[in-house]
Amino acid sequence: MKLKYLIVLFLSAISYTLYSQITSSPYSIFGIGNIETGGFGANAAMGGTGIAFKSSGSLNNLNPASYGGIDSLSVFFELGIFGKTTIYKTATESQNRFDANLKYLAAGFRVTRWWAGSFGIIPFSSVGYSINTTNIYEGTIYSFERQYTGKGGINKFYIGNSLKPFKNFFMGFHASYLFGSIINNEIVDATENINAYKITQTQYLNNFYLDYGIQYQFNLGKLNYGIGLTYSNQRKLKTDNIVEVAFGIDTISIEPENFKTFFLPESYGIGISVEKENRFRVGLDYTFSRWSAMSFSNPLLEVKDNERISVGMEYTPRQRRNETGIKALYYRIGGFYNSSYLEIENQPIDSKAITFGLGIPLRQDLSMINLSFELGDLGTTQKGLIREFYGLLHVNITLRDLWFMKRKIK
Amino acid sequence: MKKHIPTRFIYTFLKYKIIFSFCSAVIFFTGLIIIQSCGEQENTFTIGSTFLEQNSRVVLIDTFRVELSTVQFDSIATSGTGVALCGRYSDNEFGIIECKSFFQIGIPSSSIIENNEVYDSVTIMLTFSGYTYGDTIPNQKIQVHQLTENIVADNSGYLYNTSSVDYKEEPIGFTVFKPWVNIYESIEFRIDDNLGLELFEMLKYNASQVSSNEAFTEYFKGLVITTDENDHGVIVGFNAGEGAISLTLYSHIVKENLIENSYDFTLYNYYQQFNQINYDRSGTLLSDLTVQDDDIPSIETEDKTFIQSGTGLVTKIQFPTLGEFLLMENSAMLKAELVIAPVINNYTRSILPDSVIIIRTDIINRTLSQLYNNEGEKVTGKFIQDDQYNEQTSYTFDITDFLQAELKDSYFDYSKGLLLAFPENTFISKLNTLIIESDSKEFNAPRLKIQVLVYDEE
The missing domain is CATH 2.60.120 (Jelly Rolls)
Incomplete structure (x- = not known):
């Protein structure tokens, strides 16, 4: 019974993740939408940093090689939800939105001494906008309201593997299946002068995707140093497009041949870290995505290479395992600067944020609730564009169990 | 130990309720904030319209x-409308239009005529429906004729504006009225006494012709209301529902007092009542339209x-x-x-x-x-x-x-x-x-x- 329950719950959680909107940014109208930052709870509190981190206290999916850091007795489950409040500002207007959703589910474990793995489902990109416009009914003195909405996005189901060919060296890859749909609607409700219609443009996207990473971890003195590299190829997303025009009791369906195609850019990342076990860790990441090789059909839009730099630090004052109160917590801080691939009317749509968070250990240190706060902004109010100020609360639960140890005791 | 990972997963899932309760709590919490956020999304959001490629137009x-x-x-079916159209009107656009209304009448509901009862007169009473078409100022002369042919509907039960039933040319009664004065009233006028006497005698002697409505309509085919051929100012409507037109016999008996009696032969089979509508469009733009x-x-x-x-x-x-x-x-x-x-x-x-x-x-x-x-x-x-x-x-x-x-x-x-x-x-x-x-x-x-x-x- 419980098993059935759990499966249903897990599946519904997955489908929930797949089909719900997780952004309301007007910028998500472009391309495949907002590109979601990877990483789980601990990463999020450190500016999304983690290419050189091991998956020790929690899973780190920023570099597939990191799974090698999962100790042999642990199994991790990661579940994340977020709530985000955003102020969208133009030079003249200001509007608020609140979005909240389940974000990801993942599990990680060690298979053999030299092989560790992870699988999960995470958002890759998200589309969610709703814009109202007033338009002229051409040939008349009348005007009408039109609503544009978009929703959907791309999900990534991945299986990650990390191998340890020799001491201190880990190499890994994520074999992923990217899939999802982006639905753009144009909706007009009937008024005295206009009859209703709805244009629905649905784009189904999918493809397999690979990304690779290596990590080298070594001790020098009392500190552990890490260096990590990641890479992924340029990849075209296979698309199927359907345009439906619904009016009256009719629906016209079109399957356009020359529709937008999407490419995911070639991408590199490098990260370094310094760690003192059970005390602190500091990391610095830099990623580069060659978006400039892509082209978008939107004439408003220029694309350029995307660069992201982030730093993060974690510290805990704890001395013993059974520490309580503020001394038992993990404190994290970080930040990032992201020069987006979007450039609209020669204005870069860059974003930056500071992050901070707490890790609250549960159940004798095995599991942890990670809270992270991100305060950031994106875009600009120049040239009639939008600047977004946002506050994001990210709640992550790392469930960790010592399964294999229990087996042994039995 | 390292071989059966999936079974072990499920096993462990089963074992640890805490995961289950955690997940439930999180999903419940998420559901709550989603519901809350959905409510908020309904607001109009105008920011971002510059990003749209608005390619569609209305x-x-x-x-x-x-x-x-x-x-x-x-032809058009004109039977059973409840209105008897009668008159003639001409104008430059539509030509001359002439309406005649045909209908049947039935026997009185009770008719025990005593031996010493004396016939006085017979009249017909028409009630205006209120509808007129044309000029209501001139006088109009209408005439009542007796049909010489039965009114027979077609297979579908209709009679048409083009249907025709023969009638005696000589009217059995007529009247002249002012449509604009009389339009909300009734008019009653004398009918030929020969007909009146004939009907009176039949009632008196309980002739077979007045034994039932069917027998009566076989004997007395019905009436048509026509308009004098010199009148062409107006078409008027009379009520023509069941019983709406009546032919009335008046009589009296002399005993100690004078007793006056009357017997109504009223419109019968109203769905067989129809209006013949003739038009002559010669001289109009529609003269070729046939x-x-x-x-x-x-x-x-x-x-x-x-x-x-x-x-x-x-x-x-x-x-x-x-x-x-x-x-x-x-x-x-x-x-x-x-x-x-x-x-x-x-x-x-x-x-x-x-x-x-x-x-x-x-x-x-x-x-x-x-x-x-x-x-x-x-x-x-x-x-x-x-x-x-x-x-x-x-x-x-x-x-x-x-x-x-x-x-x-x-x-x-x-x-x-x-x-x-x-x-x-x-x-x-x-x-x-x-x-x-x-x-x-x-x-x-x-x-x-x-x-x-x-x-x-x-």
Whole structure:
């Protein structure tokens, strides 16, 4: 019974993740939408940093090689939800939105001494906008309201593997299946002068995707140093497009041949870290995505290479395992600067944020609730564009169990 | 130990309720904030409109040709309308129209006539329905004739404006009245006493002819009301429901006192009552119009078309160039409105009809069915009266559903036209008219206003 329950719950959680909107940014109208930052709870509190981190206290999916850091007795489950409040500002207007959703589910474990793995489902990109416009009914003195909405996005189901060919060296890859749909609607409700219609443009996207990473971890003195590299190829997303025009009791369906195609850019990342076990860790990441090789059909839009730099630090004052109160917590801080691939009317749509968070250990240190706060902004109010100020609360639960140890005791 | 990972997973899942409760809590919490956030998303959000590629447009196109013609129905069923039309009217547009009303009468409900009862007189009483068409000022002389032939409906139970029943030329009674004075009253006038006596004797001796209504109508075929051939000012309506017209025998008995009696032969079989409506259109624009399948285009009738109830005149509408809509790429017809206007300065003499309907027709002008929209409502013209200048006075028909359906198979058969007519109750019992402007150069020309969504595939 419980098993059935759990499966249903897990599946519904997955489908929930797949089909719900997780952004309301007007910028998500472009391309495949907002590109979601990877990483789980601990990463999020450190500016999304983690290419050189091991998956020790929690899973780190920023570099597939990191799974090698999962100790042999642990199994991790990661579940994340977020709530985000955003102020969208133009030079003249200001509007608020609140979005909240389940974000990801993942599990990680060690298979053999030299092989560790992870699988999960995470958002890759998200589309969610709703814009109202007033338009002229051409040939008349009348005007009408039109609503544009978009929703959907791309999900990534991945299986990650990390191998340890020799001491201190880990190499890994994520074999992923990217899939999802982006639905753009144009909706007009009937008024005295206009009859209703709805244009629905649905784009189904999918493809397999690979990304690779290596990590080298070594001790020098009392500190552990890490260096990590990641890479992924340029990849075209296979698309199927359907345009439906619904009016009256009719629906016209079109399957356009020359529709937008999407490419995911070639991408590199490098990260370094310094760690003192059970005390602190500091990391610095830099990623580069060659978006400039892509082209978008939107004439408003220029694309350029995307660069992201982030730093993060974690510290805990704890001395013993059974520490309580503020001394038992993990404190994290970080930040990032992201020069987006979007450039609209020669204005870069860059974003930056500071992050901070707490890790609250549960159940004798095995599991942890990670809270992270991100305060950031994106875009600009120049040239009639939008600047977004946002506050994001990210709640992550790392469930960790010592399964294999229990087996042994039995 | 390292081999059965999946089984071990499930096993562990089962074992640790805590995971289950955690997940539930998280999902519940998420659900709550989602519901909350969904409520907020309803607000209009205008920021971001500059990012949209607004490629679709909504355009009004009113250049598709609207071709009008006048159709003369071969006949229309005029039986059982409850109104007896009687009179003659002539004008320049519609010619001479003459109405005669035929009906049967039945026997009195009780008729025990005593031996010493004496016949006095016989009259007929007609009650005005209130409907007139034409000029109510001149006097009108109406006559009552006895039918020499039975009124026989056709297989479907109808009699038509073109139906005819023979009657004796010599009237059995007549009267002259002033329609404008009498229009809300009844009129009663004497009928030939020979007929009165004959009926009286029959009642008195319980003749077989008065034993039942069937027997009586076999003997007494019925009556027709006609108008003197010199009167051509007005057509009036009399009530013609069951029992609404009565032929009354008056008699008296002398005993200690004078006792006066009367016996009513009233309208019987009201559904067999019908109005014959003859028209003579010679000298009018419609003089060539004789058969239903041959309509006259508006260009041959001075860019006007005609509707007249009673005589069965309707206006046919066709959209000969609408097939070109199908050649417009990426276009959807959101709405289609037909706007027609009466010829200006023509309708001051009478009030414009406030209801005009549409009947579907084919190439030979048959009436197929009244036009309904997808909601199952009859399509009627929305009437706008511009009292000040008359310029906006028009009827607007929403024919969206009709045209969407006609265009659906990517082929438009323009011979499938539409007929403009009056609602059925008016059409069969009145003589109302409407003259429609058909000149495409006039400001109030008939127009097909199509709202087109031009969409982009991308």
